[in-house]
Amino acid sequence: MPLETVSVIGGGSWGTALAQAAAMAGRSVSLVARDAAQVAEINTHHTNQRYLGEQVLHPGLSASLVASAADVIILAVPAQASRTALGALDPALLAGKPVILSAKGLEAGTLDRQSEILADMAPDAIPYVLSGPSFAADVAAGRPTAVTLAGDDATLTSALAAALAGPSFRPYAADDRIGVEIAGALKNVYALACGAVDGANLGASARAALLARGYAEMARMVTAMGGSATTLTGLAGLGDLTLTCTSVQSRNYQFGMALGRGQTVEQIIASGAKLAEGVATAPVADALAKSLEVDAPLIAAVHAVLSQNIDIATIVAGLMSRPLKRED
Numbered sequence: 137m138p139l140e141t142v143s144v145i146g147g148g149s150w151g152t153a154l155a156q157a158a159a160m161a162g163r164s165v166s167l168v169a170r171d172a173a174q175v176a177e178i179n180t181h182h183t184n185q186r187y188l189g190e191q192v193l194h195p196g197l198s199a200s201l202v203a204s205a206a207d208v209i210i211l212a213v214p215a216q217a218s219r220t221a222l223g224a225l226d227p228a229l230l231a232g233k234p235v236i237l238s239a240k241g242l243e244a245g246t247l248d249r250q251s252e253i254l255a256d257m258a259p260d261a262i263p264y265v266l267s268g269p270s271f272a273a274d275v276a277a278g279r280p281t282a283v284t285l286a287g288d289d290a291t292l293t294s295a296l297a298a299a300l301a302g303p304s305f306r307p308y309a310a311d312d313r314i315g316v317e318i319a320g321a322l323k324n325v326y327a328l329a330c331g332a333v334d335g336a337n338l339g340a341s342a343r344a345a346l347l348a349r350g351y352a353e354m355a356r357m358v359t360a361m362g363g364s365a366t367t368l369t370g371l372a373g374l375g376d377l378t379l380t381c382t383s384v385q386s387r388n389y390q391f392g393m394a395l396g397r398g399q400t401v402e403q404i405i406a407s408g409a410k411l412a413e414g415v416a417t418a419p420v421a422d423a424l425a426k427s428l429e430v431d432a433p434l435i436a437a438v439h440a441v442l443s444q445n446i447d448i449a450t451i452v453a454g455l456m457s458r459p460l461k462r463e464d
């Protein structure tokens with residue numbers, strides 16, 4: 137299967153960064169964006185100022201308003217927009233092609249993972265999931281980054297990983313799409329919680345406890361949904377959970393910090409907060425946990441803060457006063 141040309145759908149931070157990584161790997165890359173001025177800027181000045189500032193983009197990367205045929209499609213729009221973005225593409229572009237899903241979130245309403253959305257919208261496409269600790273600015277700047285690329289066929293997944301690998305971008309092939317998708321979606325929920333703990337000045341010990349108990353909760357969710365808890369020891373699990381829950385660079389962590397300082401969701405959004413995928417994913421994860429009868433008090437707590445504007449001190453007091461249990 138040829139893997140030379142790549143079309144990246146979504147001209148935001150992550151789409152541009154992945155397009156840059158693919159171009160640095162030697163692929164011929166088309167970045168499909170919705171804004172004509174942005175497309176012109178990328179093609180003329182080789183920058184995408186709105187999303188990546190002064191970062192110079194690789195000459196092997198060009199932008200376009202319309203997707204054309206490519207060997208590999210990378211979908212890099214927010215999780216809640218994936219269905220619409222796929223629906224806007226000519227189905228012939230997706231049929232039989234590797235489609236790499238890079239959004240980290242679960243769909244509101246359907247509770248679907250990104251792979252499930254793809255299966256609905258393009259059943260003939262070959263699904264892959266890319267996730268792991270990777271800030272767009274780091275990837276675009278060529279700073280060392282390692283990610284997980286999960287697909288069903290081991291040989292094809294390794295070939296695709298090799299096609300995207302460059303000196304600073306190292307995809308590890310894996311096969312647990314469900315585990316990788318759930319980990320990527322849930323780490324954003326825990327990053328909101330960790331940001332809130334830090335915004336409320338509850339201390340580094342509280343944040344570490346949250347990380348560890350979040351990891352245990354994530355393992356229960358992954359297992360209940362048919363993935364493997366072992367996946368969580370890797371980049372898409374522990375790697376991304378650690379990065380996102382401890383870095384002010386994370387938009388989810390920043391959003392959580394604002395919550396911890398006492399701002400409401402509406403105030404944070406009105407102040408121009410960037411995309412924080414955990415906000416849309418928390419209620420979906422809470423609904424999934426309840427329907428699967430998974431004990432997920434941290435997801436429920438984040439959902440309660442977001443949906444009822446309950447203050448962090450009250451939420452933490454509730455978590456701390458639950459009956460003591462074994463650390464299983």
Ligand SMILES: NC(=O)c1ccc[n+]([C@@H]2O[C@H](COP(=O)([O-])OP(=O)(O)OC[C@H]3O[C@@H](n4cnc5c(N)ncnc54)[C@H](O)[C@@H]3O)[C@@H](O)[C@H]2O)c1
Nearest residue numbers: 147148149150151213214215217220221239240271272411
């Ligand atoms: N930014 C990162 O560091 C990073 C890293 C890894 C994964 N991700 C994931 O990538 C996904 C996208 O995030 P981002 O950081 O690029 O967000 P972003 O806000 O920087 O950009 C989103 C882009 O999607 C476009 N878009 C929105 N709806 C669309 C639609 N229906 N059709 C076509 N384009 C549409 C917007 O115009 C925008 O260009 C998220 O799920 C995020 O979790 C981001």
Ligand SMILES: O=P(O)(O)OC[C@H](O)CO
Nearest residue numbers: 268269270271386387388
């Ligand atoms: O800025 P965030 O919180 O969306 O995190 C970006 C990436 O998912 C980190 O791996």
